Amino acid sequence: MRQVPHFRNLPVTLRVPLVMAGLMILLGFLASQSVLSTLGRVQDARLSETARLHVEGLSVALGPSVLRQDVWEVYDILDRARSAYDGQRLLLSIVADERGRILAATDPRRAPVGEAVAGFKGDAVPPDAIRMTGDPVLRVAAPLLFQGRQIGQIVTELDVTDLLAERRNVSMWLLFGNAVATALLAFGGWLAVARILRPVGALVSAMDDSRGVPRPIAESEIPRGDPGLSRLISTYNRMTTAVESRAEAERRLAERERFVSLGRLSSSLAHEVNNPLGGLLNAADTILSYSDRPEVVRQSAELMQRGLSHLRDVTRAILDENRLDRVGQALRPEDLEDLKLLFEPEVASRAQRLHWNVDAGSAGLARLPAAPVRQIVLNLLLNAGAAAGQDGEVGLEIAVDEGRLSVDITDTGPGLGQADLGRLLASGPLPPGGGVGLRLVHDLVSELGGEIHHERVGEKTSVRVTLPLKDAGHA
Amino acid sequence: MKSTRRAVLMGVAASAAPFVATRGWAQTPAAFRFALTPVFLDNDAAVISALRAALAEGMGQDIELVQRRTYQEISGALLDGSVDAAWTCGYPYLQHKAELSLLGVPVWRGQPLYQSYLIVAADDPATALSDLSGGTHAFSDPDSNSGFLVTASDLARAGQSPDQFFSRVIFTYGHRNVVRSVAGGLTRSGSVDGYVWEALSSAEPDLTARTKVILRSEWLGFPPMVARADRMTEPSVRACRAALLGLSATAQGKEALKLLSLDAIEPGEDALFDGVAARMAVLAGG
Numbered sequence A: 001m002r003q004v005p006h007f008r009n010l011p012v013t014l015r016v017p018l019v020m021a022g023l024m025i026l027l028g029f030l031a032s033q034s035v036l037s038t039l040g041r042v043q044d045a046r047l048s049e050t051a052r053l054h055v056e057g058l059s060v061a062l063g064p065s066v067l068r069q070d071v072w073e074v075y076d077i078l079d080r081a082r083s084a085y086d087g088q089r090l091l092l093s094i095v096a097d098e099r100g101r102i103l104a105a106t107d108p109r110r111a112p113v114g115e116a117v118a119g120f121k122g123d124a125v126p127p128d129a130i131r132m133t134g135d136p137v138l139r140v141a142a143p144l145l146f147q148g149r150q151i152g153q154i155v156t157e158l159d160v161t162d163l164l165a166e167r168r169n170v171s172m173w174l175l176f177g178n179a180v181a182t183a184l185l186a187f188g189g190w191l192a193v194a195r196i197l198r199p200v201g202a203l204v205s206a207m208d209d210s211r212g213v214p215r216p217i218a219e220s221e222i223p224r225g226d227p228g229l230s231r232l233i234s235t236y237n238r239m240t241t242a243v244e245s246r247a248e249a250e251r252r253l254a255e256r257e258r259f260v261s262l263g264r265l266s267s268s269l270a271h272e273v274n275n276p277l278g279g280l281l282n283a284a285d286t287i288l289s290y291s292d293r294p295e296v297v298r299q300s301a302e303l304m305q306r307g308l309s310h311l312r313d314v315t316r317a318i319l320d321e322n323r324l325d326r327v328g329q330a331l332r333p334e335d336l337e338d339l340k341l342l343f344e345p346e347v348a349s350r351a352q353r354l355h356w357n358v359d360a361g362s363a364g365l366a367r368l369p370a371a372p373v374r375q376i377v378l379n380l381l382l383n384a385g386a387a388a389g390q391d392g393e394v395g396l397e398i399a400v401d402e403g404r405l406s407v408d409i410t411d412t413g414p415g416l417g418q419a420d421l422g423r424l425l426a427s428g429p430l431p432p433g434g435g436v437g438l439r440l441v442h443d444l445v446s447e448l449g450g451e452i453h454h455e456r457v458g459e460k461t462s463v464r465v466t467l468p469l470k471d472a473g474h475a
Numbered sequence B: 001m002k003s004t005r006r007a008v009l010m011g012v013a014a015s016a017a018p019f020v021a022t023r024g025w026a027q028t029p030a031a032f033r034f035a036l037t038p039v040f041l042d043n044d045a046a047v048i049s050a051l052r053a054a055l056a057e058g059m060g061q062d063i064e065l066v067q068r069r070t071y072q073e074i075s076g077a078l079l080d081g082s083v084d085a086a087w088t089c090g091y092p093y094l095q096h097k098a099e100l101s102l103l104g105v106p107v108w109r110g111q112p113l114y115q116s117y118l119i120v121a122a123d124d125p126a127t128a129l130s131d132l133s134g135g136t137h138a139f140s141d142p143d144s145n146s147g148f149l150v151t152a153s154d155l156a157r158a159g160q161s162p163d164q165f166f167s168r169v170i171f172t173y174g175h176r177n178v179v180r181s182v183a184g185g186l187t188r189s190g191s192v193d194g195y196v197w198e199a200l201s202s203a204e205p206d207l208t209a210r211t212k213v214i215l216r217s218e219w220l221g222f223p224p225m226v227a228r229a230d231r232m233t234e235p236s237v238r239a240c241r242a243a244l245l246g247l248s249a250t251a252q253g254k255e256a257l258k259l260l261s262l263d264a265i266e267p268g269e270d271a272l273f274d275g276v277a278a279r280m281a282v283l284a285g286g
Helices: A012-067 A071-084 A161-196 A198-207 A227-289 A294-322 A333-349 A370-388 A418-425 A437-447 B002-021 B045-059 B071-080 B090-095 B145-157 B175-184 B194-203 B235-245 B251-259 B270-285
Strands: A090-097 A102-105 A137-146 A149-159 A353-359 A393-401 A404-411 A451-457 A460-468 B032-036 B063-067 B085-087 B100-107 B116-121 B136-139 B168-171 B189-193 B211-216 B225-228 B264-266
Touching: A012 A071, A012 A090, A012 A137, A012 A149, A012 A161, A012 A198, A071 A090, A071 A102, A071 B168, A071 B175, A161 A198, A198 A227, A227 A294, A227 A333, A227 A370, A227 A437, A294 A333, A333 A353, A333 A370, A370 A393, A370 A404, A370 A437, A370 A460, A418 A437, A418 A451, A437 A451, A437 A460, B032 B045, B032 B071, B032 B235, B045 B063, B045 B235, B045 B251, B071 B085, B071 B090, B071 B225, B090 B145, B090 B270, B100 B235, B116 B145, B116 B175, B116 B194, B136 B145, B136 B175, B145 B175, B145 B189, B145 B270, B175 B189, B175 B194, B175 B211, B189 B194, B194 B211, B225 B235, B235 B264
Parallel strands: A353 A393, B032 B063, B032 B085, B136 B168, B136 B189
Antiparallel strands: A090 A102, A090 A149, A137 A149, A393 A404, A404 A460, A451 A460, B085 B225, B100 B225, B100 B264, B116 B189, B116 B211
């Protein structure tokens, strides 16, 4: 990992335990501080008590000797008092007279008799004010009181190396203990929180499924013990079902669009069927009336044959449009002829002009499936025809070049509205109202891996669809 | 913490104990009172106990060993009769020569003589008394021969007095204390009884090892046992003299003498203390 991911980007199942571990560390730190400060107070109190008792005891013992300025007695008492102490807490005790001259010290070589005691007081404090400073040697200075008056001074050096070591040891153990405890608690906390958050993790992964579709969570994974979470997941499951239902509805709608487009053709196709019927009936009458005139009968029969052929072509084209077994069949020039046959009555009914130009061989066309291409072209033609209106113009250009089939459909209509463009060019949710024909075009082109371009040039609207040709050899 | 306080107070009490316990207010009047000074091995209760037992046996009488801090107090107690006999020093004996008589003189290393030592710290570069000028000095007792008179008379010969020659002089009232004072660094030098220093060097070698002897005096009369001259004929005093002189003949006496590092106690004669007398004359003349 080259870069540490930002905390906010971490999964919630990691973030919560991390926050908890942080709080644990903080708690451990505060607890340690509290213990150390208590230890410090205890040590200070111990030290202060030692110093105070030492000074008090010496005052009692030394009083008369100091009063007499008896150097030997003072030294003798200090020397014997030192050897009576346990441990080596007292490094040096100095007793001075009223004028601050040293009378005697436990180590006369360091503090010779007669010298000024001021040189040894330095940073000395009264016994009650003594505190651990981190210095291994602390100094205490106190007045030597005898019979209620001050007759001299006592300066004592205390060795606190052992207390410092104790403090250091406690610090180390606290640090170690807290580190272990925090690690254990943080790990336990991570396990617990991970367990608690497992449904949330499942929810996240279900929502972000690799197929890009939200997937419902199994009933067994819903934590019944947590009403909030269980309600959340149930709601989520209902939402995923709703999304599925909606996609299913859209799919069915697109399926029906094929019939819808035929429905849009029905009136012109009815005319297309009806018109030849009059001619056919006349031909039948003529045959009945002039049955003895063979040339008239033959003429009428030929007329009837042409009319019936036309009807047969139209019905075949309609049937082809709806035949489900055409799925997977390759596109043929005849398919395009069928479309023209179906669309021409629509053009005629609006007195429109149709520019039909197909420049594609059967070899190129065969590299595309027939059903979706027919659907795409028919839908676009119907739209263009409706848009062009009475006396308008509709054009179709089909060409194959550079491995692509391009279908360019133009009309002289007012152009596509925003809602229609949304249906045709984007894959977002369908805007309410309007048909699904353009969206069907969009979806079919997407499935074939093609592209749609929309253009408004002068008075003309142009929708160009380019479809990549599949590998040759496609039957 | 309490124990620390107790330790200090007990130390103080212990130092005071000998004065209280051996005063003997509760003793019967019949007890013979024999005075000792802490000039000797004041820290050794076993020595005192053995000596008392041996003397009591020898005298056939209960004996009370009385300790006093200074020779002056011993001399005073002897003269006013509050003690019957005492182990004192040649110097106070001669100071009160007219009133006191010898009961006996201890024999140390074959003769009733000893020396005074001038000691300094083991690492001190001084080699003679003159090197110690301006330093601090510990004497034992102003009435002690070895612990004062010898050094003071040496200085007097050079026209000096201890207070002038030394920057500070202290009296420790104990030869062992002189050694402690020098060993501990309280004073630079000290005047000490050679017999005590030698005894300490085997009893407490760590203490004497921190000191060294730079000057030994001539041989002088060993600190004698004395009694008031006008009481020498009293039976108890005579019994005491007999007991002292007979110590080397009894088991208990030998035990006590062994603890004291002494060979015997002999009658002795005043001529033993001529050397002390000569130094007294120097000091008086100086």
